[in-house]
Amino acid sequence: MKIAFVGKGGSGKTTLSSLFIRHLTANEAAVVAVDADINQHLGAALGLDEEEAAALPAMGAHLPLIKEYLRGTNPRITSTETMIKTTPPGHGSRLLRVREANPVYEACARRVVLDDGDIRLMATGPFTESDLGVACYHSKVGAVELCLNHLVDGVDEYVVVDMTAGSDSFASGMFTRFDMTFLVAEPTRKGVSVYRQYKEYARDYGVGLMVVGNKVQGQDDVDFLRAEVGDDLLVTVGHSDWVRAMEKGRPPRFELLEADNRLALQTLQDAADDSYGNRDWERYTRQMVHFHLKNAESWGNAKTGADLAAQVDPAFVLSEGLIAEVSEPQPA
Numbered sequence: 001m002k003i004a005f006v007g008k009g010g011s012g013k014t015t016l017s018s019l020f021i022r023h024l025t026a027n028e029a030a031v032v033a034v035d036a037d038i039n040q041h042l043g044a045a046l047g048l049d050e051e052e053a054a055a056l057p058a059m060g061a062h063l064p065l066i067k068e069y070l071r072g073t074n075p076r077i078t079s080t081e082t083m084i085k086t087t088p089p090g091h092g093s094r095l096l097r098v099r100e101a102n103p104v105y106e107a108c109a110r111r112v113v114l115d116d117g118d119i120r121l122m123a124t125g126p127f128t129e130s131d132l133g134v135a136c137y138h139s140k141v142g143a144v145e146l147c148l149n150h151l152v153d154g155v156d157e158y159v160v161v162d163m164t165a166g167s168d169s170f171a172s173g174m175f176t177r178f179d180m181t182f183l184v185a186e187p188t189r190k191g192v193s194v195y196r197q198y199k200e201y202a203r204d205y206g207v208g209l210m211v212v213g214n215k216v217q218g219q220d221d222v223d224f225l226r227a228e229v230g231d232d233l234l235v236t237v238g239h240s241d242w243v244r245a246m247e248k249g250r251p252p253r254f255e256l257l258e259a260d261n262r263l264a265l266q267t268l269q270d271a272a273d274d275s276y277g278n279r280d281w282e283r284y285t286r287q288m289v290h291f292h293l294k295n296a297e298s299w300g301n302a303k304t305g306a307d308l309a310a311q312v313d314p315a316f317v318l319s320e321g322l323i324a325e326v327s328e329p330q331p332a
Contacts, residue, residue, distance in 0.1 A: 058125020090313025173291025
């Protein structure tokens with residue numbers, strides 16, 4: 001399953017993303033984690049020190065390699081220079097799988113050892129001073145979107161993406177790339193404001209959306225969130241001494257996380273797993289093509305000097321059935 005954590009800045013989405021990743025690993029799931037936030041904090045939340053977090057390779061810096069690998073032998077893509085963030089796969093394209101070794105993971109992912117196993121961690125890279133006035137942040141996450149477009153994941157496989165704060169995700173079609181989106185909201189008016197924006201887009205595109213109430217201190221907070229978001233409120237999370245210790249850089253073993261918070265994380269996993277039954281690969285592919293054509297017309301054709309609509313393979317549908325058919329196995 002592909003899962004996104006979204007919310008306003010300071011809502012606690014990165015903390016909850018990291019807890020969820022730890023929980024999945026404790027349940028022996030295969031996990032690829034992606035830090036797609038402008039503020040790169042997921043590595044630290046997963047236990048990396050400052051030096052290790054700073055050393056994570058930036059996906060954007062490896063975009064030429066990513067394009068070259070994913071292009072494969074797709075005859076509709078004439079060159080990597082004509083690939084943009086929304087370029088969809090077609091026959092001949094190489095696809096990514098959660099459980100495999102490939103050049104993209106080798107260049108862009110790093111193994112992070114947690115208490116109960118290990119994960120692959122990828123990061124867009126920070127928004128640097130050199131980007132100011134030259135590129136918007138949405139171009140930084142283009143590598144993430146391109147990879148998600150070429151990703152085939154199955155049951156008991158999880159791609160967890162810590163998204164950029166607020167409603168910035170709507171600037172591209174990346175918000176439609178997920179089976180489930182968990183919106184982290186504090187019990188305040190500002191805390192639920194992003195929910196209303198997401199709800200509208202989620203409804204229009206059939207995106208699964210559930211709200212996780214965070215920093216909840218009592219029944220009044222629960223009642224407030226329920227009144228604001230209704231049945232979309234999945235679960236609430238309160239104070240955690242474990243999290244406080246983690247934020248100080250001294251986390252206990254994950255098995256010592258408070259029982260009610262462990263139950264909350266299991267509720268998230270159950271909701272994500274339930275979304276598997278709602279998968280519609282044809283709709284997923286159709287949305288991918290929709291946003292590609294939209295981007296091609298608005299800026300892609302002019303930027304690349306090519307007709308990017310020609311990249312669309314009308315006979316191709318991304319699906320789990322392709323897992324055994326895609327590119328040749330890569331050495332570990």
